[in-house]
Amino acid sequence: MATIARRRPEIxxxxxxxxxxxxAQVVARLAAELADRLAERVDAEVLWTVREGWGDVAPRRDGGVEALIDDLGRRCADARWDVAICLTDLPLYSERVPxxxxxxxxxxxxxxxxPALGLCQLRAVRAAVPDLVSRLLTxxxxxxxxxxxxxxxxxxxRVAAVRRVVGEETAELSCLASPLTGRIRxxxxxxxxxxPGRALLGLSKLLVGAFGSAAFALASNTIWxxxxxxxxLRLTVIMLVGLTALVTWLIVAHDLWERPDEQTPAEVARLFNLGTVITLTLATTVSYLVLFTGTVLAAGLLIDTSVLRQALQRPVGLIDYLTLAWIISSLATVGGAIGSGLEDEDTVRAAAYGYHPEPGGWRDEKDA
Known part of the structure:
Protein backbone atom coordinates (compact mmCIF):
# COMPACT_ATOMS: atom_id res chain seq x y z
CA MET A 1 0.00 0.00 0.00
CA ALA A 2 1.39 3.31 -0.98
CA THR A 3 2.28 5.65 1.81
CA ILE A 4 0.09 8.74 1.91
CA ALA A 5 2.32 11.82 1.81
CA ARG A 6 1.80 14.18 4.72
CA ARG A 7 0.63 17.58 3.58
CA ARG A 8 3.06 20.33 4.46
CA PRO A 9 1.63 23.20 6.50
CA GLU A 10 1.64 26.57 4.74
CA ILE A 11 2.79 29.79 6.36
CA ALA A 24 9.99 48.44 -2.65
CA GLN A 25 13.17 47.60 -4.56
CA VAL A 26 14.61 45.85 -1.52
CA VAL A 27 11.33 43.99 -0.93
CA ALA A 28 11.23 42.80 -4.55
CA ARG A 29 14.76 41.39 -4.36
CA LEU A 30 14.23 39.81 -0.94
CA ALA A 31 10.86 38.27 -1.84
CA ALA A 32 12.41 36.36 -4.74
CA GLU A 33 14.61 34.36 -2.38
CA LEU A 34 12.96 34.57 1.04
CA ALA A 35 11.01 31.30 0.79
CA ASP A 36 14.21 29.33 0.21
CA ARG A 37 15.97 31.14 3.05
CA LEU A 38 13.11 30.43 5.43
CA ALA A 39 13.16 26.76 4.48
CA GLU A 40 16.91 26.67 5.11
CA ARG A 41 17.03 28.77 8.28
CA VAL A 42 13.67 28.16 9.98
CA ASP A 43 11.89 24.93 8.93
CA ALA A 44 12.23 22.89 5.73
CA GLU A 45 8.97 21.01 6.43
CA VAL A 46 6.88 24.14 5.94
CA LEU A 47 5.52 25.46 2.64
CA TRP A 48 6.60 29.11 2.79
CA THR A 49 4.57 31.60 0.76
CA VAL A 50 5.82 35.19 0.44
CA ARG A 51 3.48 38.05 -0.41
CA GLU A 52 4.61 41.52 -1.44
CA GLY A 53 2.82 44.74 -0.61
CA TRP A 54 3.35 48.38 0.11
CA GLY A 55 2.36 50.85 2.77
CA ASP A 56 1.56 54.54 2.55
CA VAL A 57 3.44 56.68 0.06
CA ALA A 58 3.78 59.29 2.84
CA PRO A 59 3.95 57.25 6.06
CA ARG A 60 3.22 58.85 9.39
CA ARG A 61 6.33 60.24 11.05
CA ASP A 62 4.95 61.44 14.38
CA GLY A 63 4.20 58.04 15.87
CA GLY A 64 7.60 56.48 15.33
CA VAL A 65 7.75 52.72 15.15
CA GLU A 66 4.42 52.28 16.97
CA ALA A 67 2.57 53.95 14.10
CA LEU A 68 4.20 51.57 11.62
CA ILE A 69 3.53 48.52 13.79
CA ASP A 70 -0.14 49.44 14.27
CA ASP A 71 -0.67 49.96 10.54
CA LEU A 72 1.20 46.76 9.72
CA GLY A 73 -0.78 44.78 12.29
CA ARG A 74 -4.07 45.82 10.69
CA ARG A 75 -2.68 45.07 7.25
CA CYS A 76 -1.53 41.62 8.35
CA ALA A 77 -4.95 40.79 9.81
CA ASP A 78 -6.87 42.11 6.79
CA ALA A 79 -4.69 40.19 4.32
CA ARG A 80 -4.78 37.05 6.50
CA TRP A 81 -1.04 36.70 6.56
CA ASP A 82 0.51 34.62 9.31
CA VAL A 83 3.28 37.17 9.95
CA ALA A 84 4.35 40.41 8.30
CA ILE A 85 7.61 42.29 8.01
CA CYS A 86 7.77 45.99 7.11
CA LEU A 87 10.87 47.45 5.48
CA THR A 88 10.97 51.24 5.73
CA ASP A 89 13.44 54.00 4.94
CA LEU A 90 12.23 56.07 7.90
CA PRO A 91 14.89 56.68 10.57
CA LEU A 92 13.50 55.28 13.83
CA TYR A 93 14.63 55.91 17.41
CA SER A 94 14.15 54.24 20.78
CA GLU A 95 15.79 55.25 24.04
CA ARG A 96 17.41 58.10 22.06
CA VAL A 97 19.46 55.65 19.95
CA PRO A 98 18.74 54.40 16.40
CA PRO A 115 18.88 53.24 7.00
CA ALA A 116 19.89 51.89 10.41
CA LEU A 117 21.50 48.91 8.63
CA GLY A 118 24.10 51.18 7.02
CA LEU A 119 25.41 50.72 3.49
CA CYS A 120 25.06 46.92 3.08
CA GLN A 121 21.29 46.86 3.55
CA LEU A 122 20.27 43.94 1.34
CA ARG A 123 22.83 41.63 2.92
CA ALA A 124 21.67 42.67 6.39
CA VAL A 125 17.96 42.08 5.71
CA ARG A 126 18.81 38.69 4.21
CA ALA A 127 20.35 37.79 7.56
CA ALA A 128 17.77 39.45 9.79
CA VAL A 129 14.36 38.72 8.26
CA PRO A 130 14.45 34.88 8.60
CA ASP A 131 15.39 35.31 12.26
CA LEU A 132 12.58 37.82 12.80
CA VAL A 133 10.04 35.47 11.20
CA SER A 134 11.29 32.59 13.34
CA ARG A 135 11.05 34.67 16.51
CA LEU A 136 7.52 35.89 15.67
CA LEU A 137 6.25 32.35 15.13
CA THR A 138 7.99 31.07 18.26
CA ARG A 158 24.16 38.02 12.91
CA VAL A 159 23.52 41.67 12.06
CA ALA A 160 26.40 44.10 12.57
CA ALA A 161 24.06 47.08 13.01
CA VAL A 162 22.39 45.56 16.12
CA ARG A 163 24.19 46.41 19.37
CA ARG A 164 21.65 45.02 21.86
CA VAL A 165 18.11 43.65 22.12
CA VAL A 166 15.70 44.77 24.84
CA GLY A 167 12.17 43.76 25.87
CA GLU A 168 12.46 39.96 25.85
CA GLU A 169 10.17 39.70 28.89
CA THR A 170 7.26 41.41 27.11
CA ALA A 171 7.71 39.76 23.68
CA GLU A 172 8.02 43.29 22.25
CA LEU A 173 11.63 43.20 21.12
CA SER A 174 13.59 46.32 20.16
CA CYS A 175 16.89 45.83 18.36
CA LEU A 176 18.99 48.89 19.08
CA ALA A 177 22.14 50.22 17.44
CA SER A 178 25.19 51.75 19.10
CA PRO A 179 24.62 55.38 20.21
CA LEU A 180 27.69 56.62 18.27
CA THR A 181 28.44 54.24 15.41
CA GLY A 182 24.72 53.61 15.05
CA ARG A 183 24.13 57.27 14.22
CA ILE A 184 26.97 57.24 11.70
CA ARG A 185 25.58 54.07 10.14
CA PRO A 196 22.75 59.99 -4.95
CA GLY A 197 23.06 58.50 -8.43
CA ARG A 198 19.40 59.32 -9.05
CA ALA A 199 20.03 62.91 -7.96
CA LEU A 200 23.05 63.08 -10.28
CA LEU A 201 21.05 61.91 -13.28
CA GLY A 202 18.30 64.32 -12.35
CA LEU A 203 20.65 67.30 -12.59
CA SER A 204 21.49 66.83 -16.26
CA LYS A 205 20.40 70.35 -17.24
CA LEU A 206 22.62 71.73 -14.49
CA LEU A 207 25.61 70.00 -16.05
CA VAL A 208 24.67 71.22 -19.53
CA GLY A 209 24.42 74.79 -18.25
CA ALA A 210 27.78 74.48 -16.52
CA PHE A 211 29.43 73.20 -19.72
CA GLY A 212 27.97 76.15 -21.61
CA SER A 213 29.44 78.59 -19.10
CA ALA A 214 32.79 76.78 -19.23
CA ALA A 215 32.86 77.03 -23.04
CA PHE A 216 32.51 80.82 -22.89
CA ALA A 217 35.14 81.10 -20.16
CA LEU A 218 37.65 79.05 -22.17
CA ALA A 219 37.68 81.77 -24.84
CA SER A 220 38.69 84.52 -22.40
CA ASN A 221 42.41 85.03 -21.80
CA THR A 222 41.43 87.16 -18.79
CA ILE A 223 40.28 83.95 -17.08
CA TRP A 224 43.59 82.35 -18.06
CA LEU A 233 44.35 78.10 -1.46
CA ARG A 234 42.19 80.74 -3.14
CA LEU A 235 41.23 78.37 -5.94
CA THR A 236 40.14 75.85 -3.31
CA VAL A 237 38.05 78.49 -1.55
CA ILE A 238 36.42 79.53 -4.84
CA MET A 239 35.59 75.88 -5.59
CA LEU A 240 34.07 75.27 -2.15
CA VAL A 241 32.09 78.51 -2.28
CA GLY A 242 30.77 77.62 -5.73
CA LEU A 243 29.68 74.12 -4.67
CA THR A 244 28.14 75.39 -1.44
CA ALA A 245 26.25 78.10 -3.30
CA LEU A 246 24.97 75.54 -5.80
CA VAL A 247 23.71 73.13 -3.12
CA THR A 248 22.08 76.04 -1.26
CA TRP A 249 20.45 77.27 -4.45
CA LEU A 250 19.05 73.82 -5.21
CA ILE A 251 17.58 73.51 -1.72
CA VAL A 252 16.06 77.00 -1.67
CA ALA A 253 14.85 77.16 -5.28
CA HIS A 254 13.14 73.79 -5.12
CA ASP A 255 11.97 73.95 -1.48
CA LEU A 256 13.85 70.84 -0.37
CA TRP A 257 14.27 71.91 3.28
CA GLU A 258 12.20 69.88 5.75
CA ARG A 259 10.58 71.94 8.52
CA PRO A 260 9.41 70.48 11.85
CA ASP A 261 5.64 70.35 12.29
CA GLU A 262 2.96 68.22 13.91
CA GLN A 263 3.72 65.37 11.53
CA THR A 264 7.52 65.67 11.55
CA PRO A 265 9.40 65.91 14.88
CA ALA A 266 12.47 68.16 15.00
CA GLU A 267 14.84 65.18 15.28
CA VAL A 268 13.38 63.55 12.16
CA ALA A 269 13.44 66.85 10.25
CA ARG A 270 17.13 67.33 11.09
CA LEU A 271 17.94 63.82 9.85
CA PHE A 272 15.97 64.34 6.65
CA ASN A 273 17.76 67.62 5.97
CA LEU A 274 21.14 66.07 6.68
CA GLY A 275 20.39 63.25 4.24
CA THR A 276 19.27 65.75 1.60
CA VAL A 277 22.37 67.95 2.02
CA ILE A 278 24.78 65.00 1.83
CA THR A 279 22.97 63.55 -1.20
CA LEU A 280 23.10 66.86 -3.07
CA THR A 281 26.72 67.42 -2.04
CA LEU A 282 27.74 64.04 -3.45
CA ALA A 283 25.75 64.61 -6.66
CA THR A 284 27.14 68.11 -7.24
CA THR A 285 30.69 67.00 -6.42
CA VAL A 286 30.52 64.23 -9.02
CA SER A 287 29.03 66.75 -11.48
CA TYR A 288 31.94 69.08 -10.72
CA LEU A 289 34.47 66.31 -11.40
CA VAL A 290 32.76 65.50 -14.71
CA LEU A 291 32.80 69.21 -15.61
CA PHE A 292 36.47 69.52 -14.61
CA THR A 293 37.45 66.50 -16.72
CA GLY A 294 35.55 67.81 -19.74
CA THR A 295 37.07 71.26 -19.35
CA VAL A 296 40.60 69.86 -19.20
CA LEU A 297 40.00 67.91 -22.42
CA ALA A 298 38.41 70.92 -24.15
CA ALA A 299 41.26 73.22 -23.07
CA GLY A 300 43.82 70.74 -24.38
CA LEU A 301 42.06 70.55 -27.75
CA LEU A 302 41.20 74.23 -28.23
CA ILE A 303 44.05 76.16 -26.62
CA ASP A 304 47.43 75.63 -28.22
CA THR A 305 50.43 75.66 -25.91
CA SER A 306 51.97 78.60 -27.77
CA VAL A 307 48.80 80.67 -27.33
CA LEU A 308 48.62 79.96 -23.60
CA ARG A 309 52.37 80.67 -23.26
CA GLN A 310 51.97 84.03 -24.99
CA ALA A 311 49.05 84.99 -22.70
CA LEU A 312 50.87 84.01 -19.50
CA GLN A 313 54.29 85.27 -20.63
CA ARG A 314 56.11 82.16 -19.40
CA PRO A 315 56.57 78.45 -20.23
CA VAL A 316 53.44 76.36 -19.66
CA GLY A 317 52.74 72.71 -18.96
CA LEU A 318 50.03 70.27 -17.83
CA ILE A 319 49.67 72.01 -14.44
CA ASP A 320 48.64 75.22 -16.17
CA TYR A 321 45.89 73.45 -18.10
CA LEU A 322 44.67 71.81 -14.87
CA THR A 323 44.68 75.17 -13.09
CA LEU A 324 42.78 76.74 -15.97
CA ALA A 325 40.15 73.97 -15.85
CA TRP A 326 39.96 74.33 -12.05
CA ILE A 327 38.99 78.01 -12.02
CA ILE A 328 36.68 77.68 -15.03
CA SER A 329 34.85 74.72 -13.47
CA SER A 330 34.41 76.61 -10.20
CA LEU A 331 33.01 79.67 -11.96
CA ALA A 332 30.82 77.55 -14.27
CA THR A 333 28.97 76.05 -11.31
CA VAL A 334 27.18 79.40 -11.05
CA GLY A 335 25.97 78.93 -14.63
CA GLY A 336 24.94 75.43 -13.63
CA ALA A 337 22.71 76.87 -10.91
CA ILE A 338 20.83 78.78 -13.61
CA GLY A 339 20.42 75.54 -15.54
CA SER A 340 19.10 73.78 -12.43
CA GLY A 341 16.15 76.15 -12.43
CA LEU A 342 15.06 74.52 -15.69
CA GLU A 343 14.95 71.02 -14.23
CA ASP A 344 11.66 69.19 -13.80
CA GLU A 345 10.42 69.87 -10.27
CA ASP A 346 9.77 66.21 -9.42
CA THR A 347 13.22 65.25 -10.73
CA VAL A 348 14.98 67.69 -8.42
CA ARG A 349 12.69 67.02 -5.46
CA ALA A 350 13.68 63.37 -5.61
CA ALA A 351 16.90 64.46 -3.89
CA ALA A 352 14.90 65.51 -0.80
CA TYR A 353 14.92 62.64 1.68
CA GLY A 354 11.37 63.20 2.87
CA TYR A 355 9.91 63.30 -0.65
CA HIS A 356 8.47 60.13 -2.15
CA PRO A 357 6.79 60.26 -5.58
CA GLU A 358 3.74 58.24 -6.43
CA PRO A 359 5.01 54.81 -7.54
CA GLY A 360 4.43 53.65 -11.07
CA GLY A 361 4.66 50.25 -12.75
CA TRP A 362 4.54 48.32 -9.47
CA ARG A 363 1.19 47.31 -8.03
CA ASP A 364 0.37 46.21 -4.54
CA GLU A 365 -1.05 42.68 -4.41
CA LYS A 366 -4.13 43.93 -2.57
CA ASP A 367 -4.88 46.16 -5.61
CA ALA A 368 -4.15 43.47 -8.20
Missing amino acids: VVGLVATPPDYP LVAHVSARRRVAAVSL DASDDRVSPAGWAPAELTS LVSGMVRANR KMGDALGG
Missing part, protein backbone atom coordinates in the same frame (compact mmCIF):
# COMPACT_ATOMS: atom_id res chain seq x y z
CA VAL A 12 2.22 33.09 4.57
CA VAL A 13 4.77 35.85 5.16
CA GLY A 14 3.94 39.38 4.07
CA LEU A 15 6.67 41.83 3.05
CA VAL A 16 5.52 45.45 3.07
CA ALA A 17 7.51 48.40 1.69
CA THR A 18 6.84 51.76 3.36
CA PRO A 19 7.05 54.02 1.46
CA PRO A 20 6.95 52.16 -1.88
CA ASP A 21 10.02 53.83 -3.29
CA TYR A 22 13.49 52.53 -2.41
CA PRO A 23 12.11 49.98 0.14
CA LEU A 99 16.25 51.54 16.25
CA VAL A 100 17.22 48.79 13.78
CA ALA A 101 14.14 46.58 14.16
CA HIS A 102 11.08 46.12 16.34
CA VAL A 103 9.27 42.80 16.81
CA SER A 104 5.70 42.60 18.13
CA ALA A 105 4.69 39.00 18.85
CA ARG A 106 1.20 40.12 19.92
CA ARG A 107 0.49 41.56 16.50
CA ARG A 108 2.75 39.01 14.72
CA VAL A 109 4.58 41.76 12.85
CA ALA A 110 8.04 43.35 12.76
CA ALA A 111 9.48 46.54 11.27
CA VAL A 112 13.02 47.03 10.00
CA SER A 113 14.58 50.46 9.43
CA LEU A 114 16.75 50.12 6.33
CA ASP A 139 6.67 33.85 20.49
CA ALA A 140 3.18 33.30 19.05
CA SER A 141 3.47 29.59 19.98
CA ASP A 142 2.85 28.51 16.39
CA ASP A 143 3.18 24.72 16.42
CA ARG A 144 3.71 24.51 12.66
CA VAL A 145 7.40 25.30 13.11
CA SER A 146 10.04 24.21 15.55
CA PRO A 147 10.75 26.78 18.30
CA ALA A 148 13.63 29.12 17.56
CA GLY A 149 16.83 27.61 18.87
CA TRP A 150 18.51 30.95 19.52
CA ALA A 151 18.04 33.84 21.91
CA PRO A 152 17.01 37.24 20.53
CA ALA A 153 20.30 38.69 21.78
CA GLU A 154 22.10 36.53 19.20
CA LEU A 155 20.96 38.99 16.54
CA THR A 156 23.92 41.11 17.60
CA SER A 157 26.24 38.49 16.07
CA LEU A 186 22.07 55.61 10.13
CA VAL A 187 23.16 58.72 8.24
CA SER A 188 25.18 56.69 5.71
CA GLY A 189 22.21 54.36 5.27
CA MET A 190 19.90 57.34 4.66
CA VAL A 191 22.20 58.59 1.92
CA ARG A 192 22.32 55.08 0.46
CA ALA A 193 18.51 54.88 0.48
CA ASN A 194 18.27 58.35 -1.07
CA ARG A 195 20.33 57.15 -4.07
CA LYS A 225 45.55 85.11 -16.36
CA MET A 226 43.24 85.10 -13.32
CA GLY A 227 43.77 81.38 -12.79
CA ASP A 228 47.52 81.84 -13.10
CA ALA A 229 47.53 84.67 -10.53
CA LEU A 230 45.45 82.85 -7.92
CA GLY A 231 47.16 80.35 -5.65
CA GLY A 232 45.96 76.90 -4.72
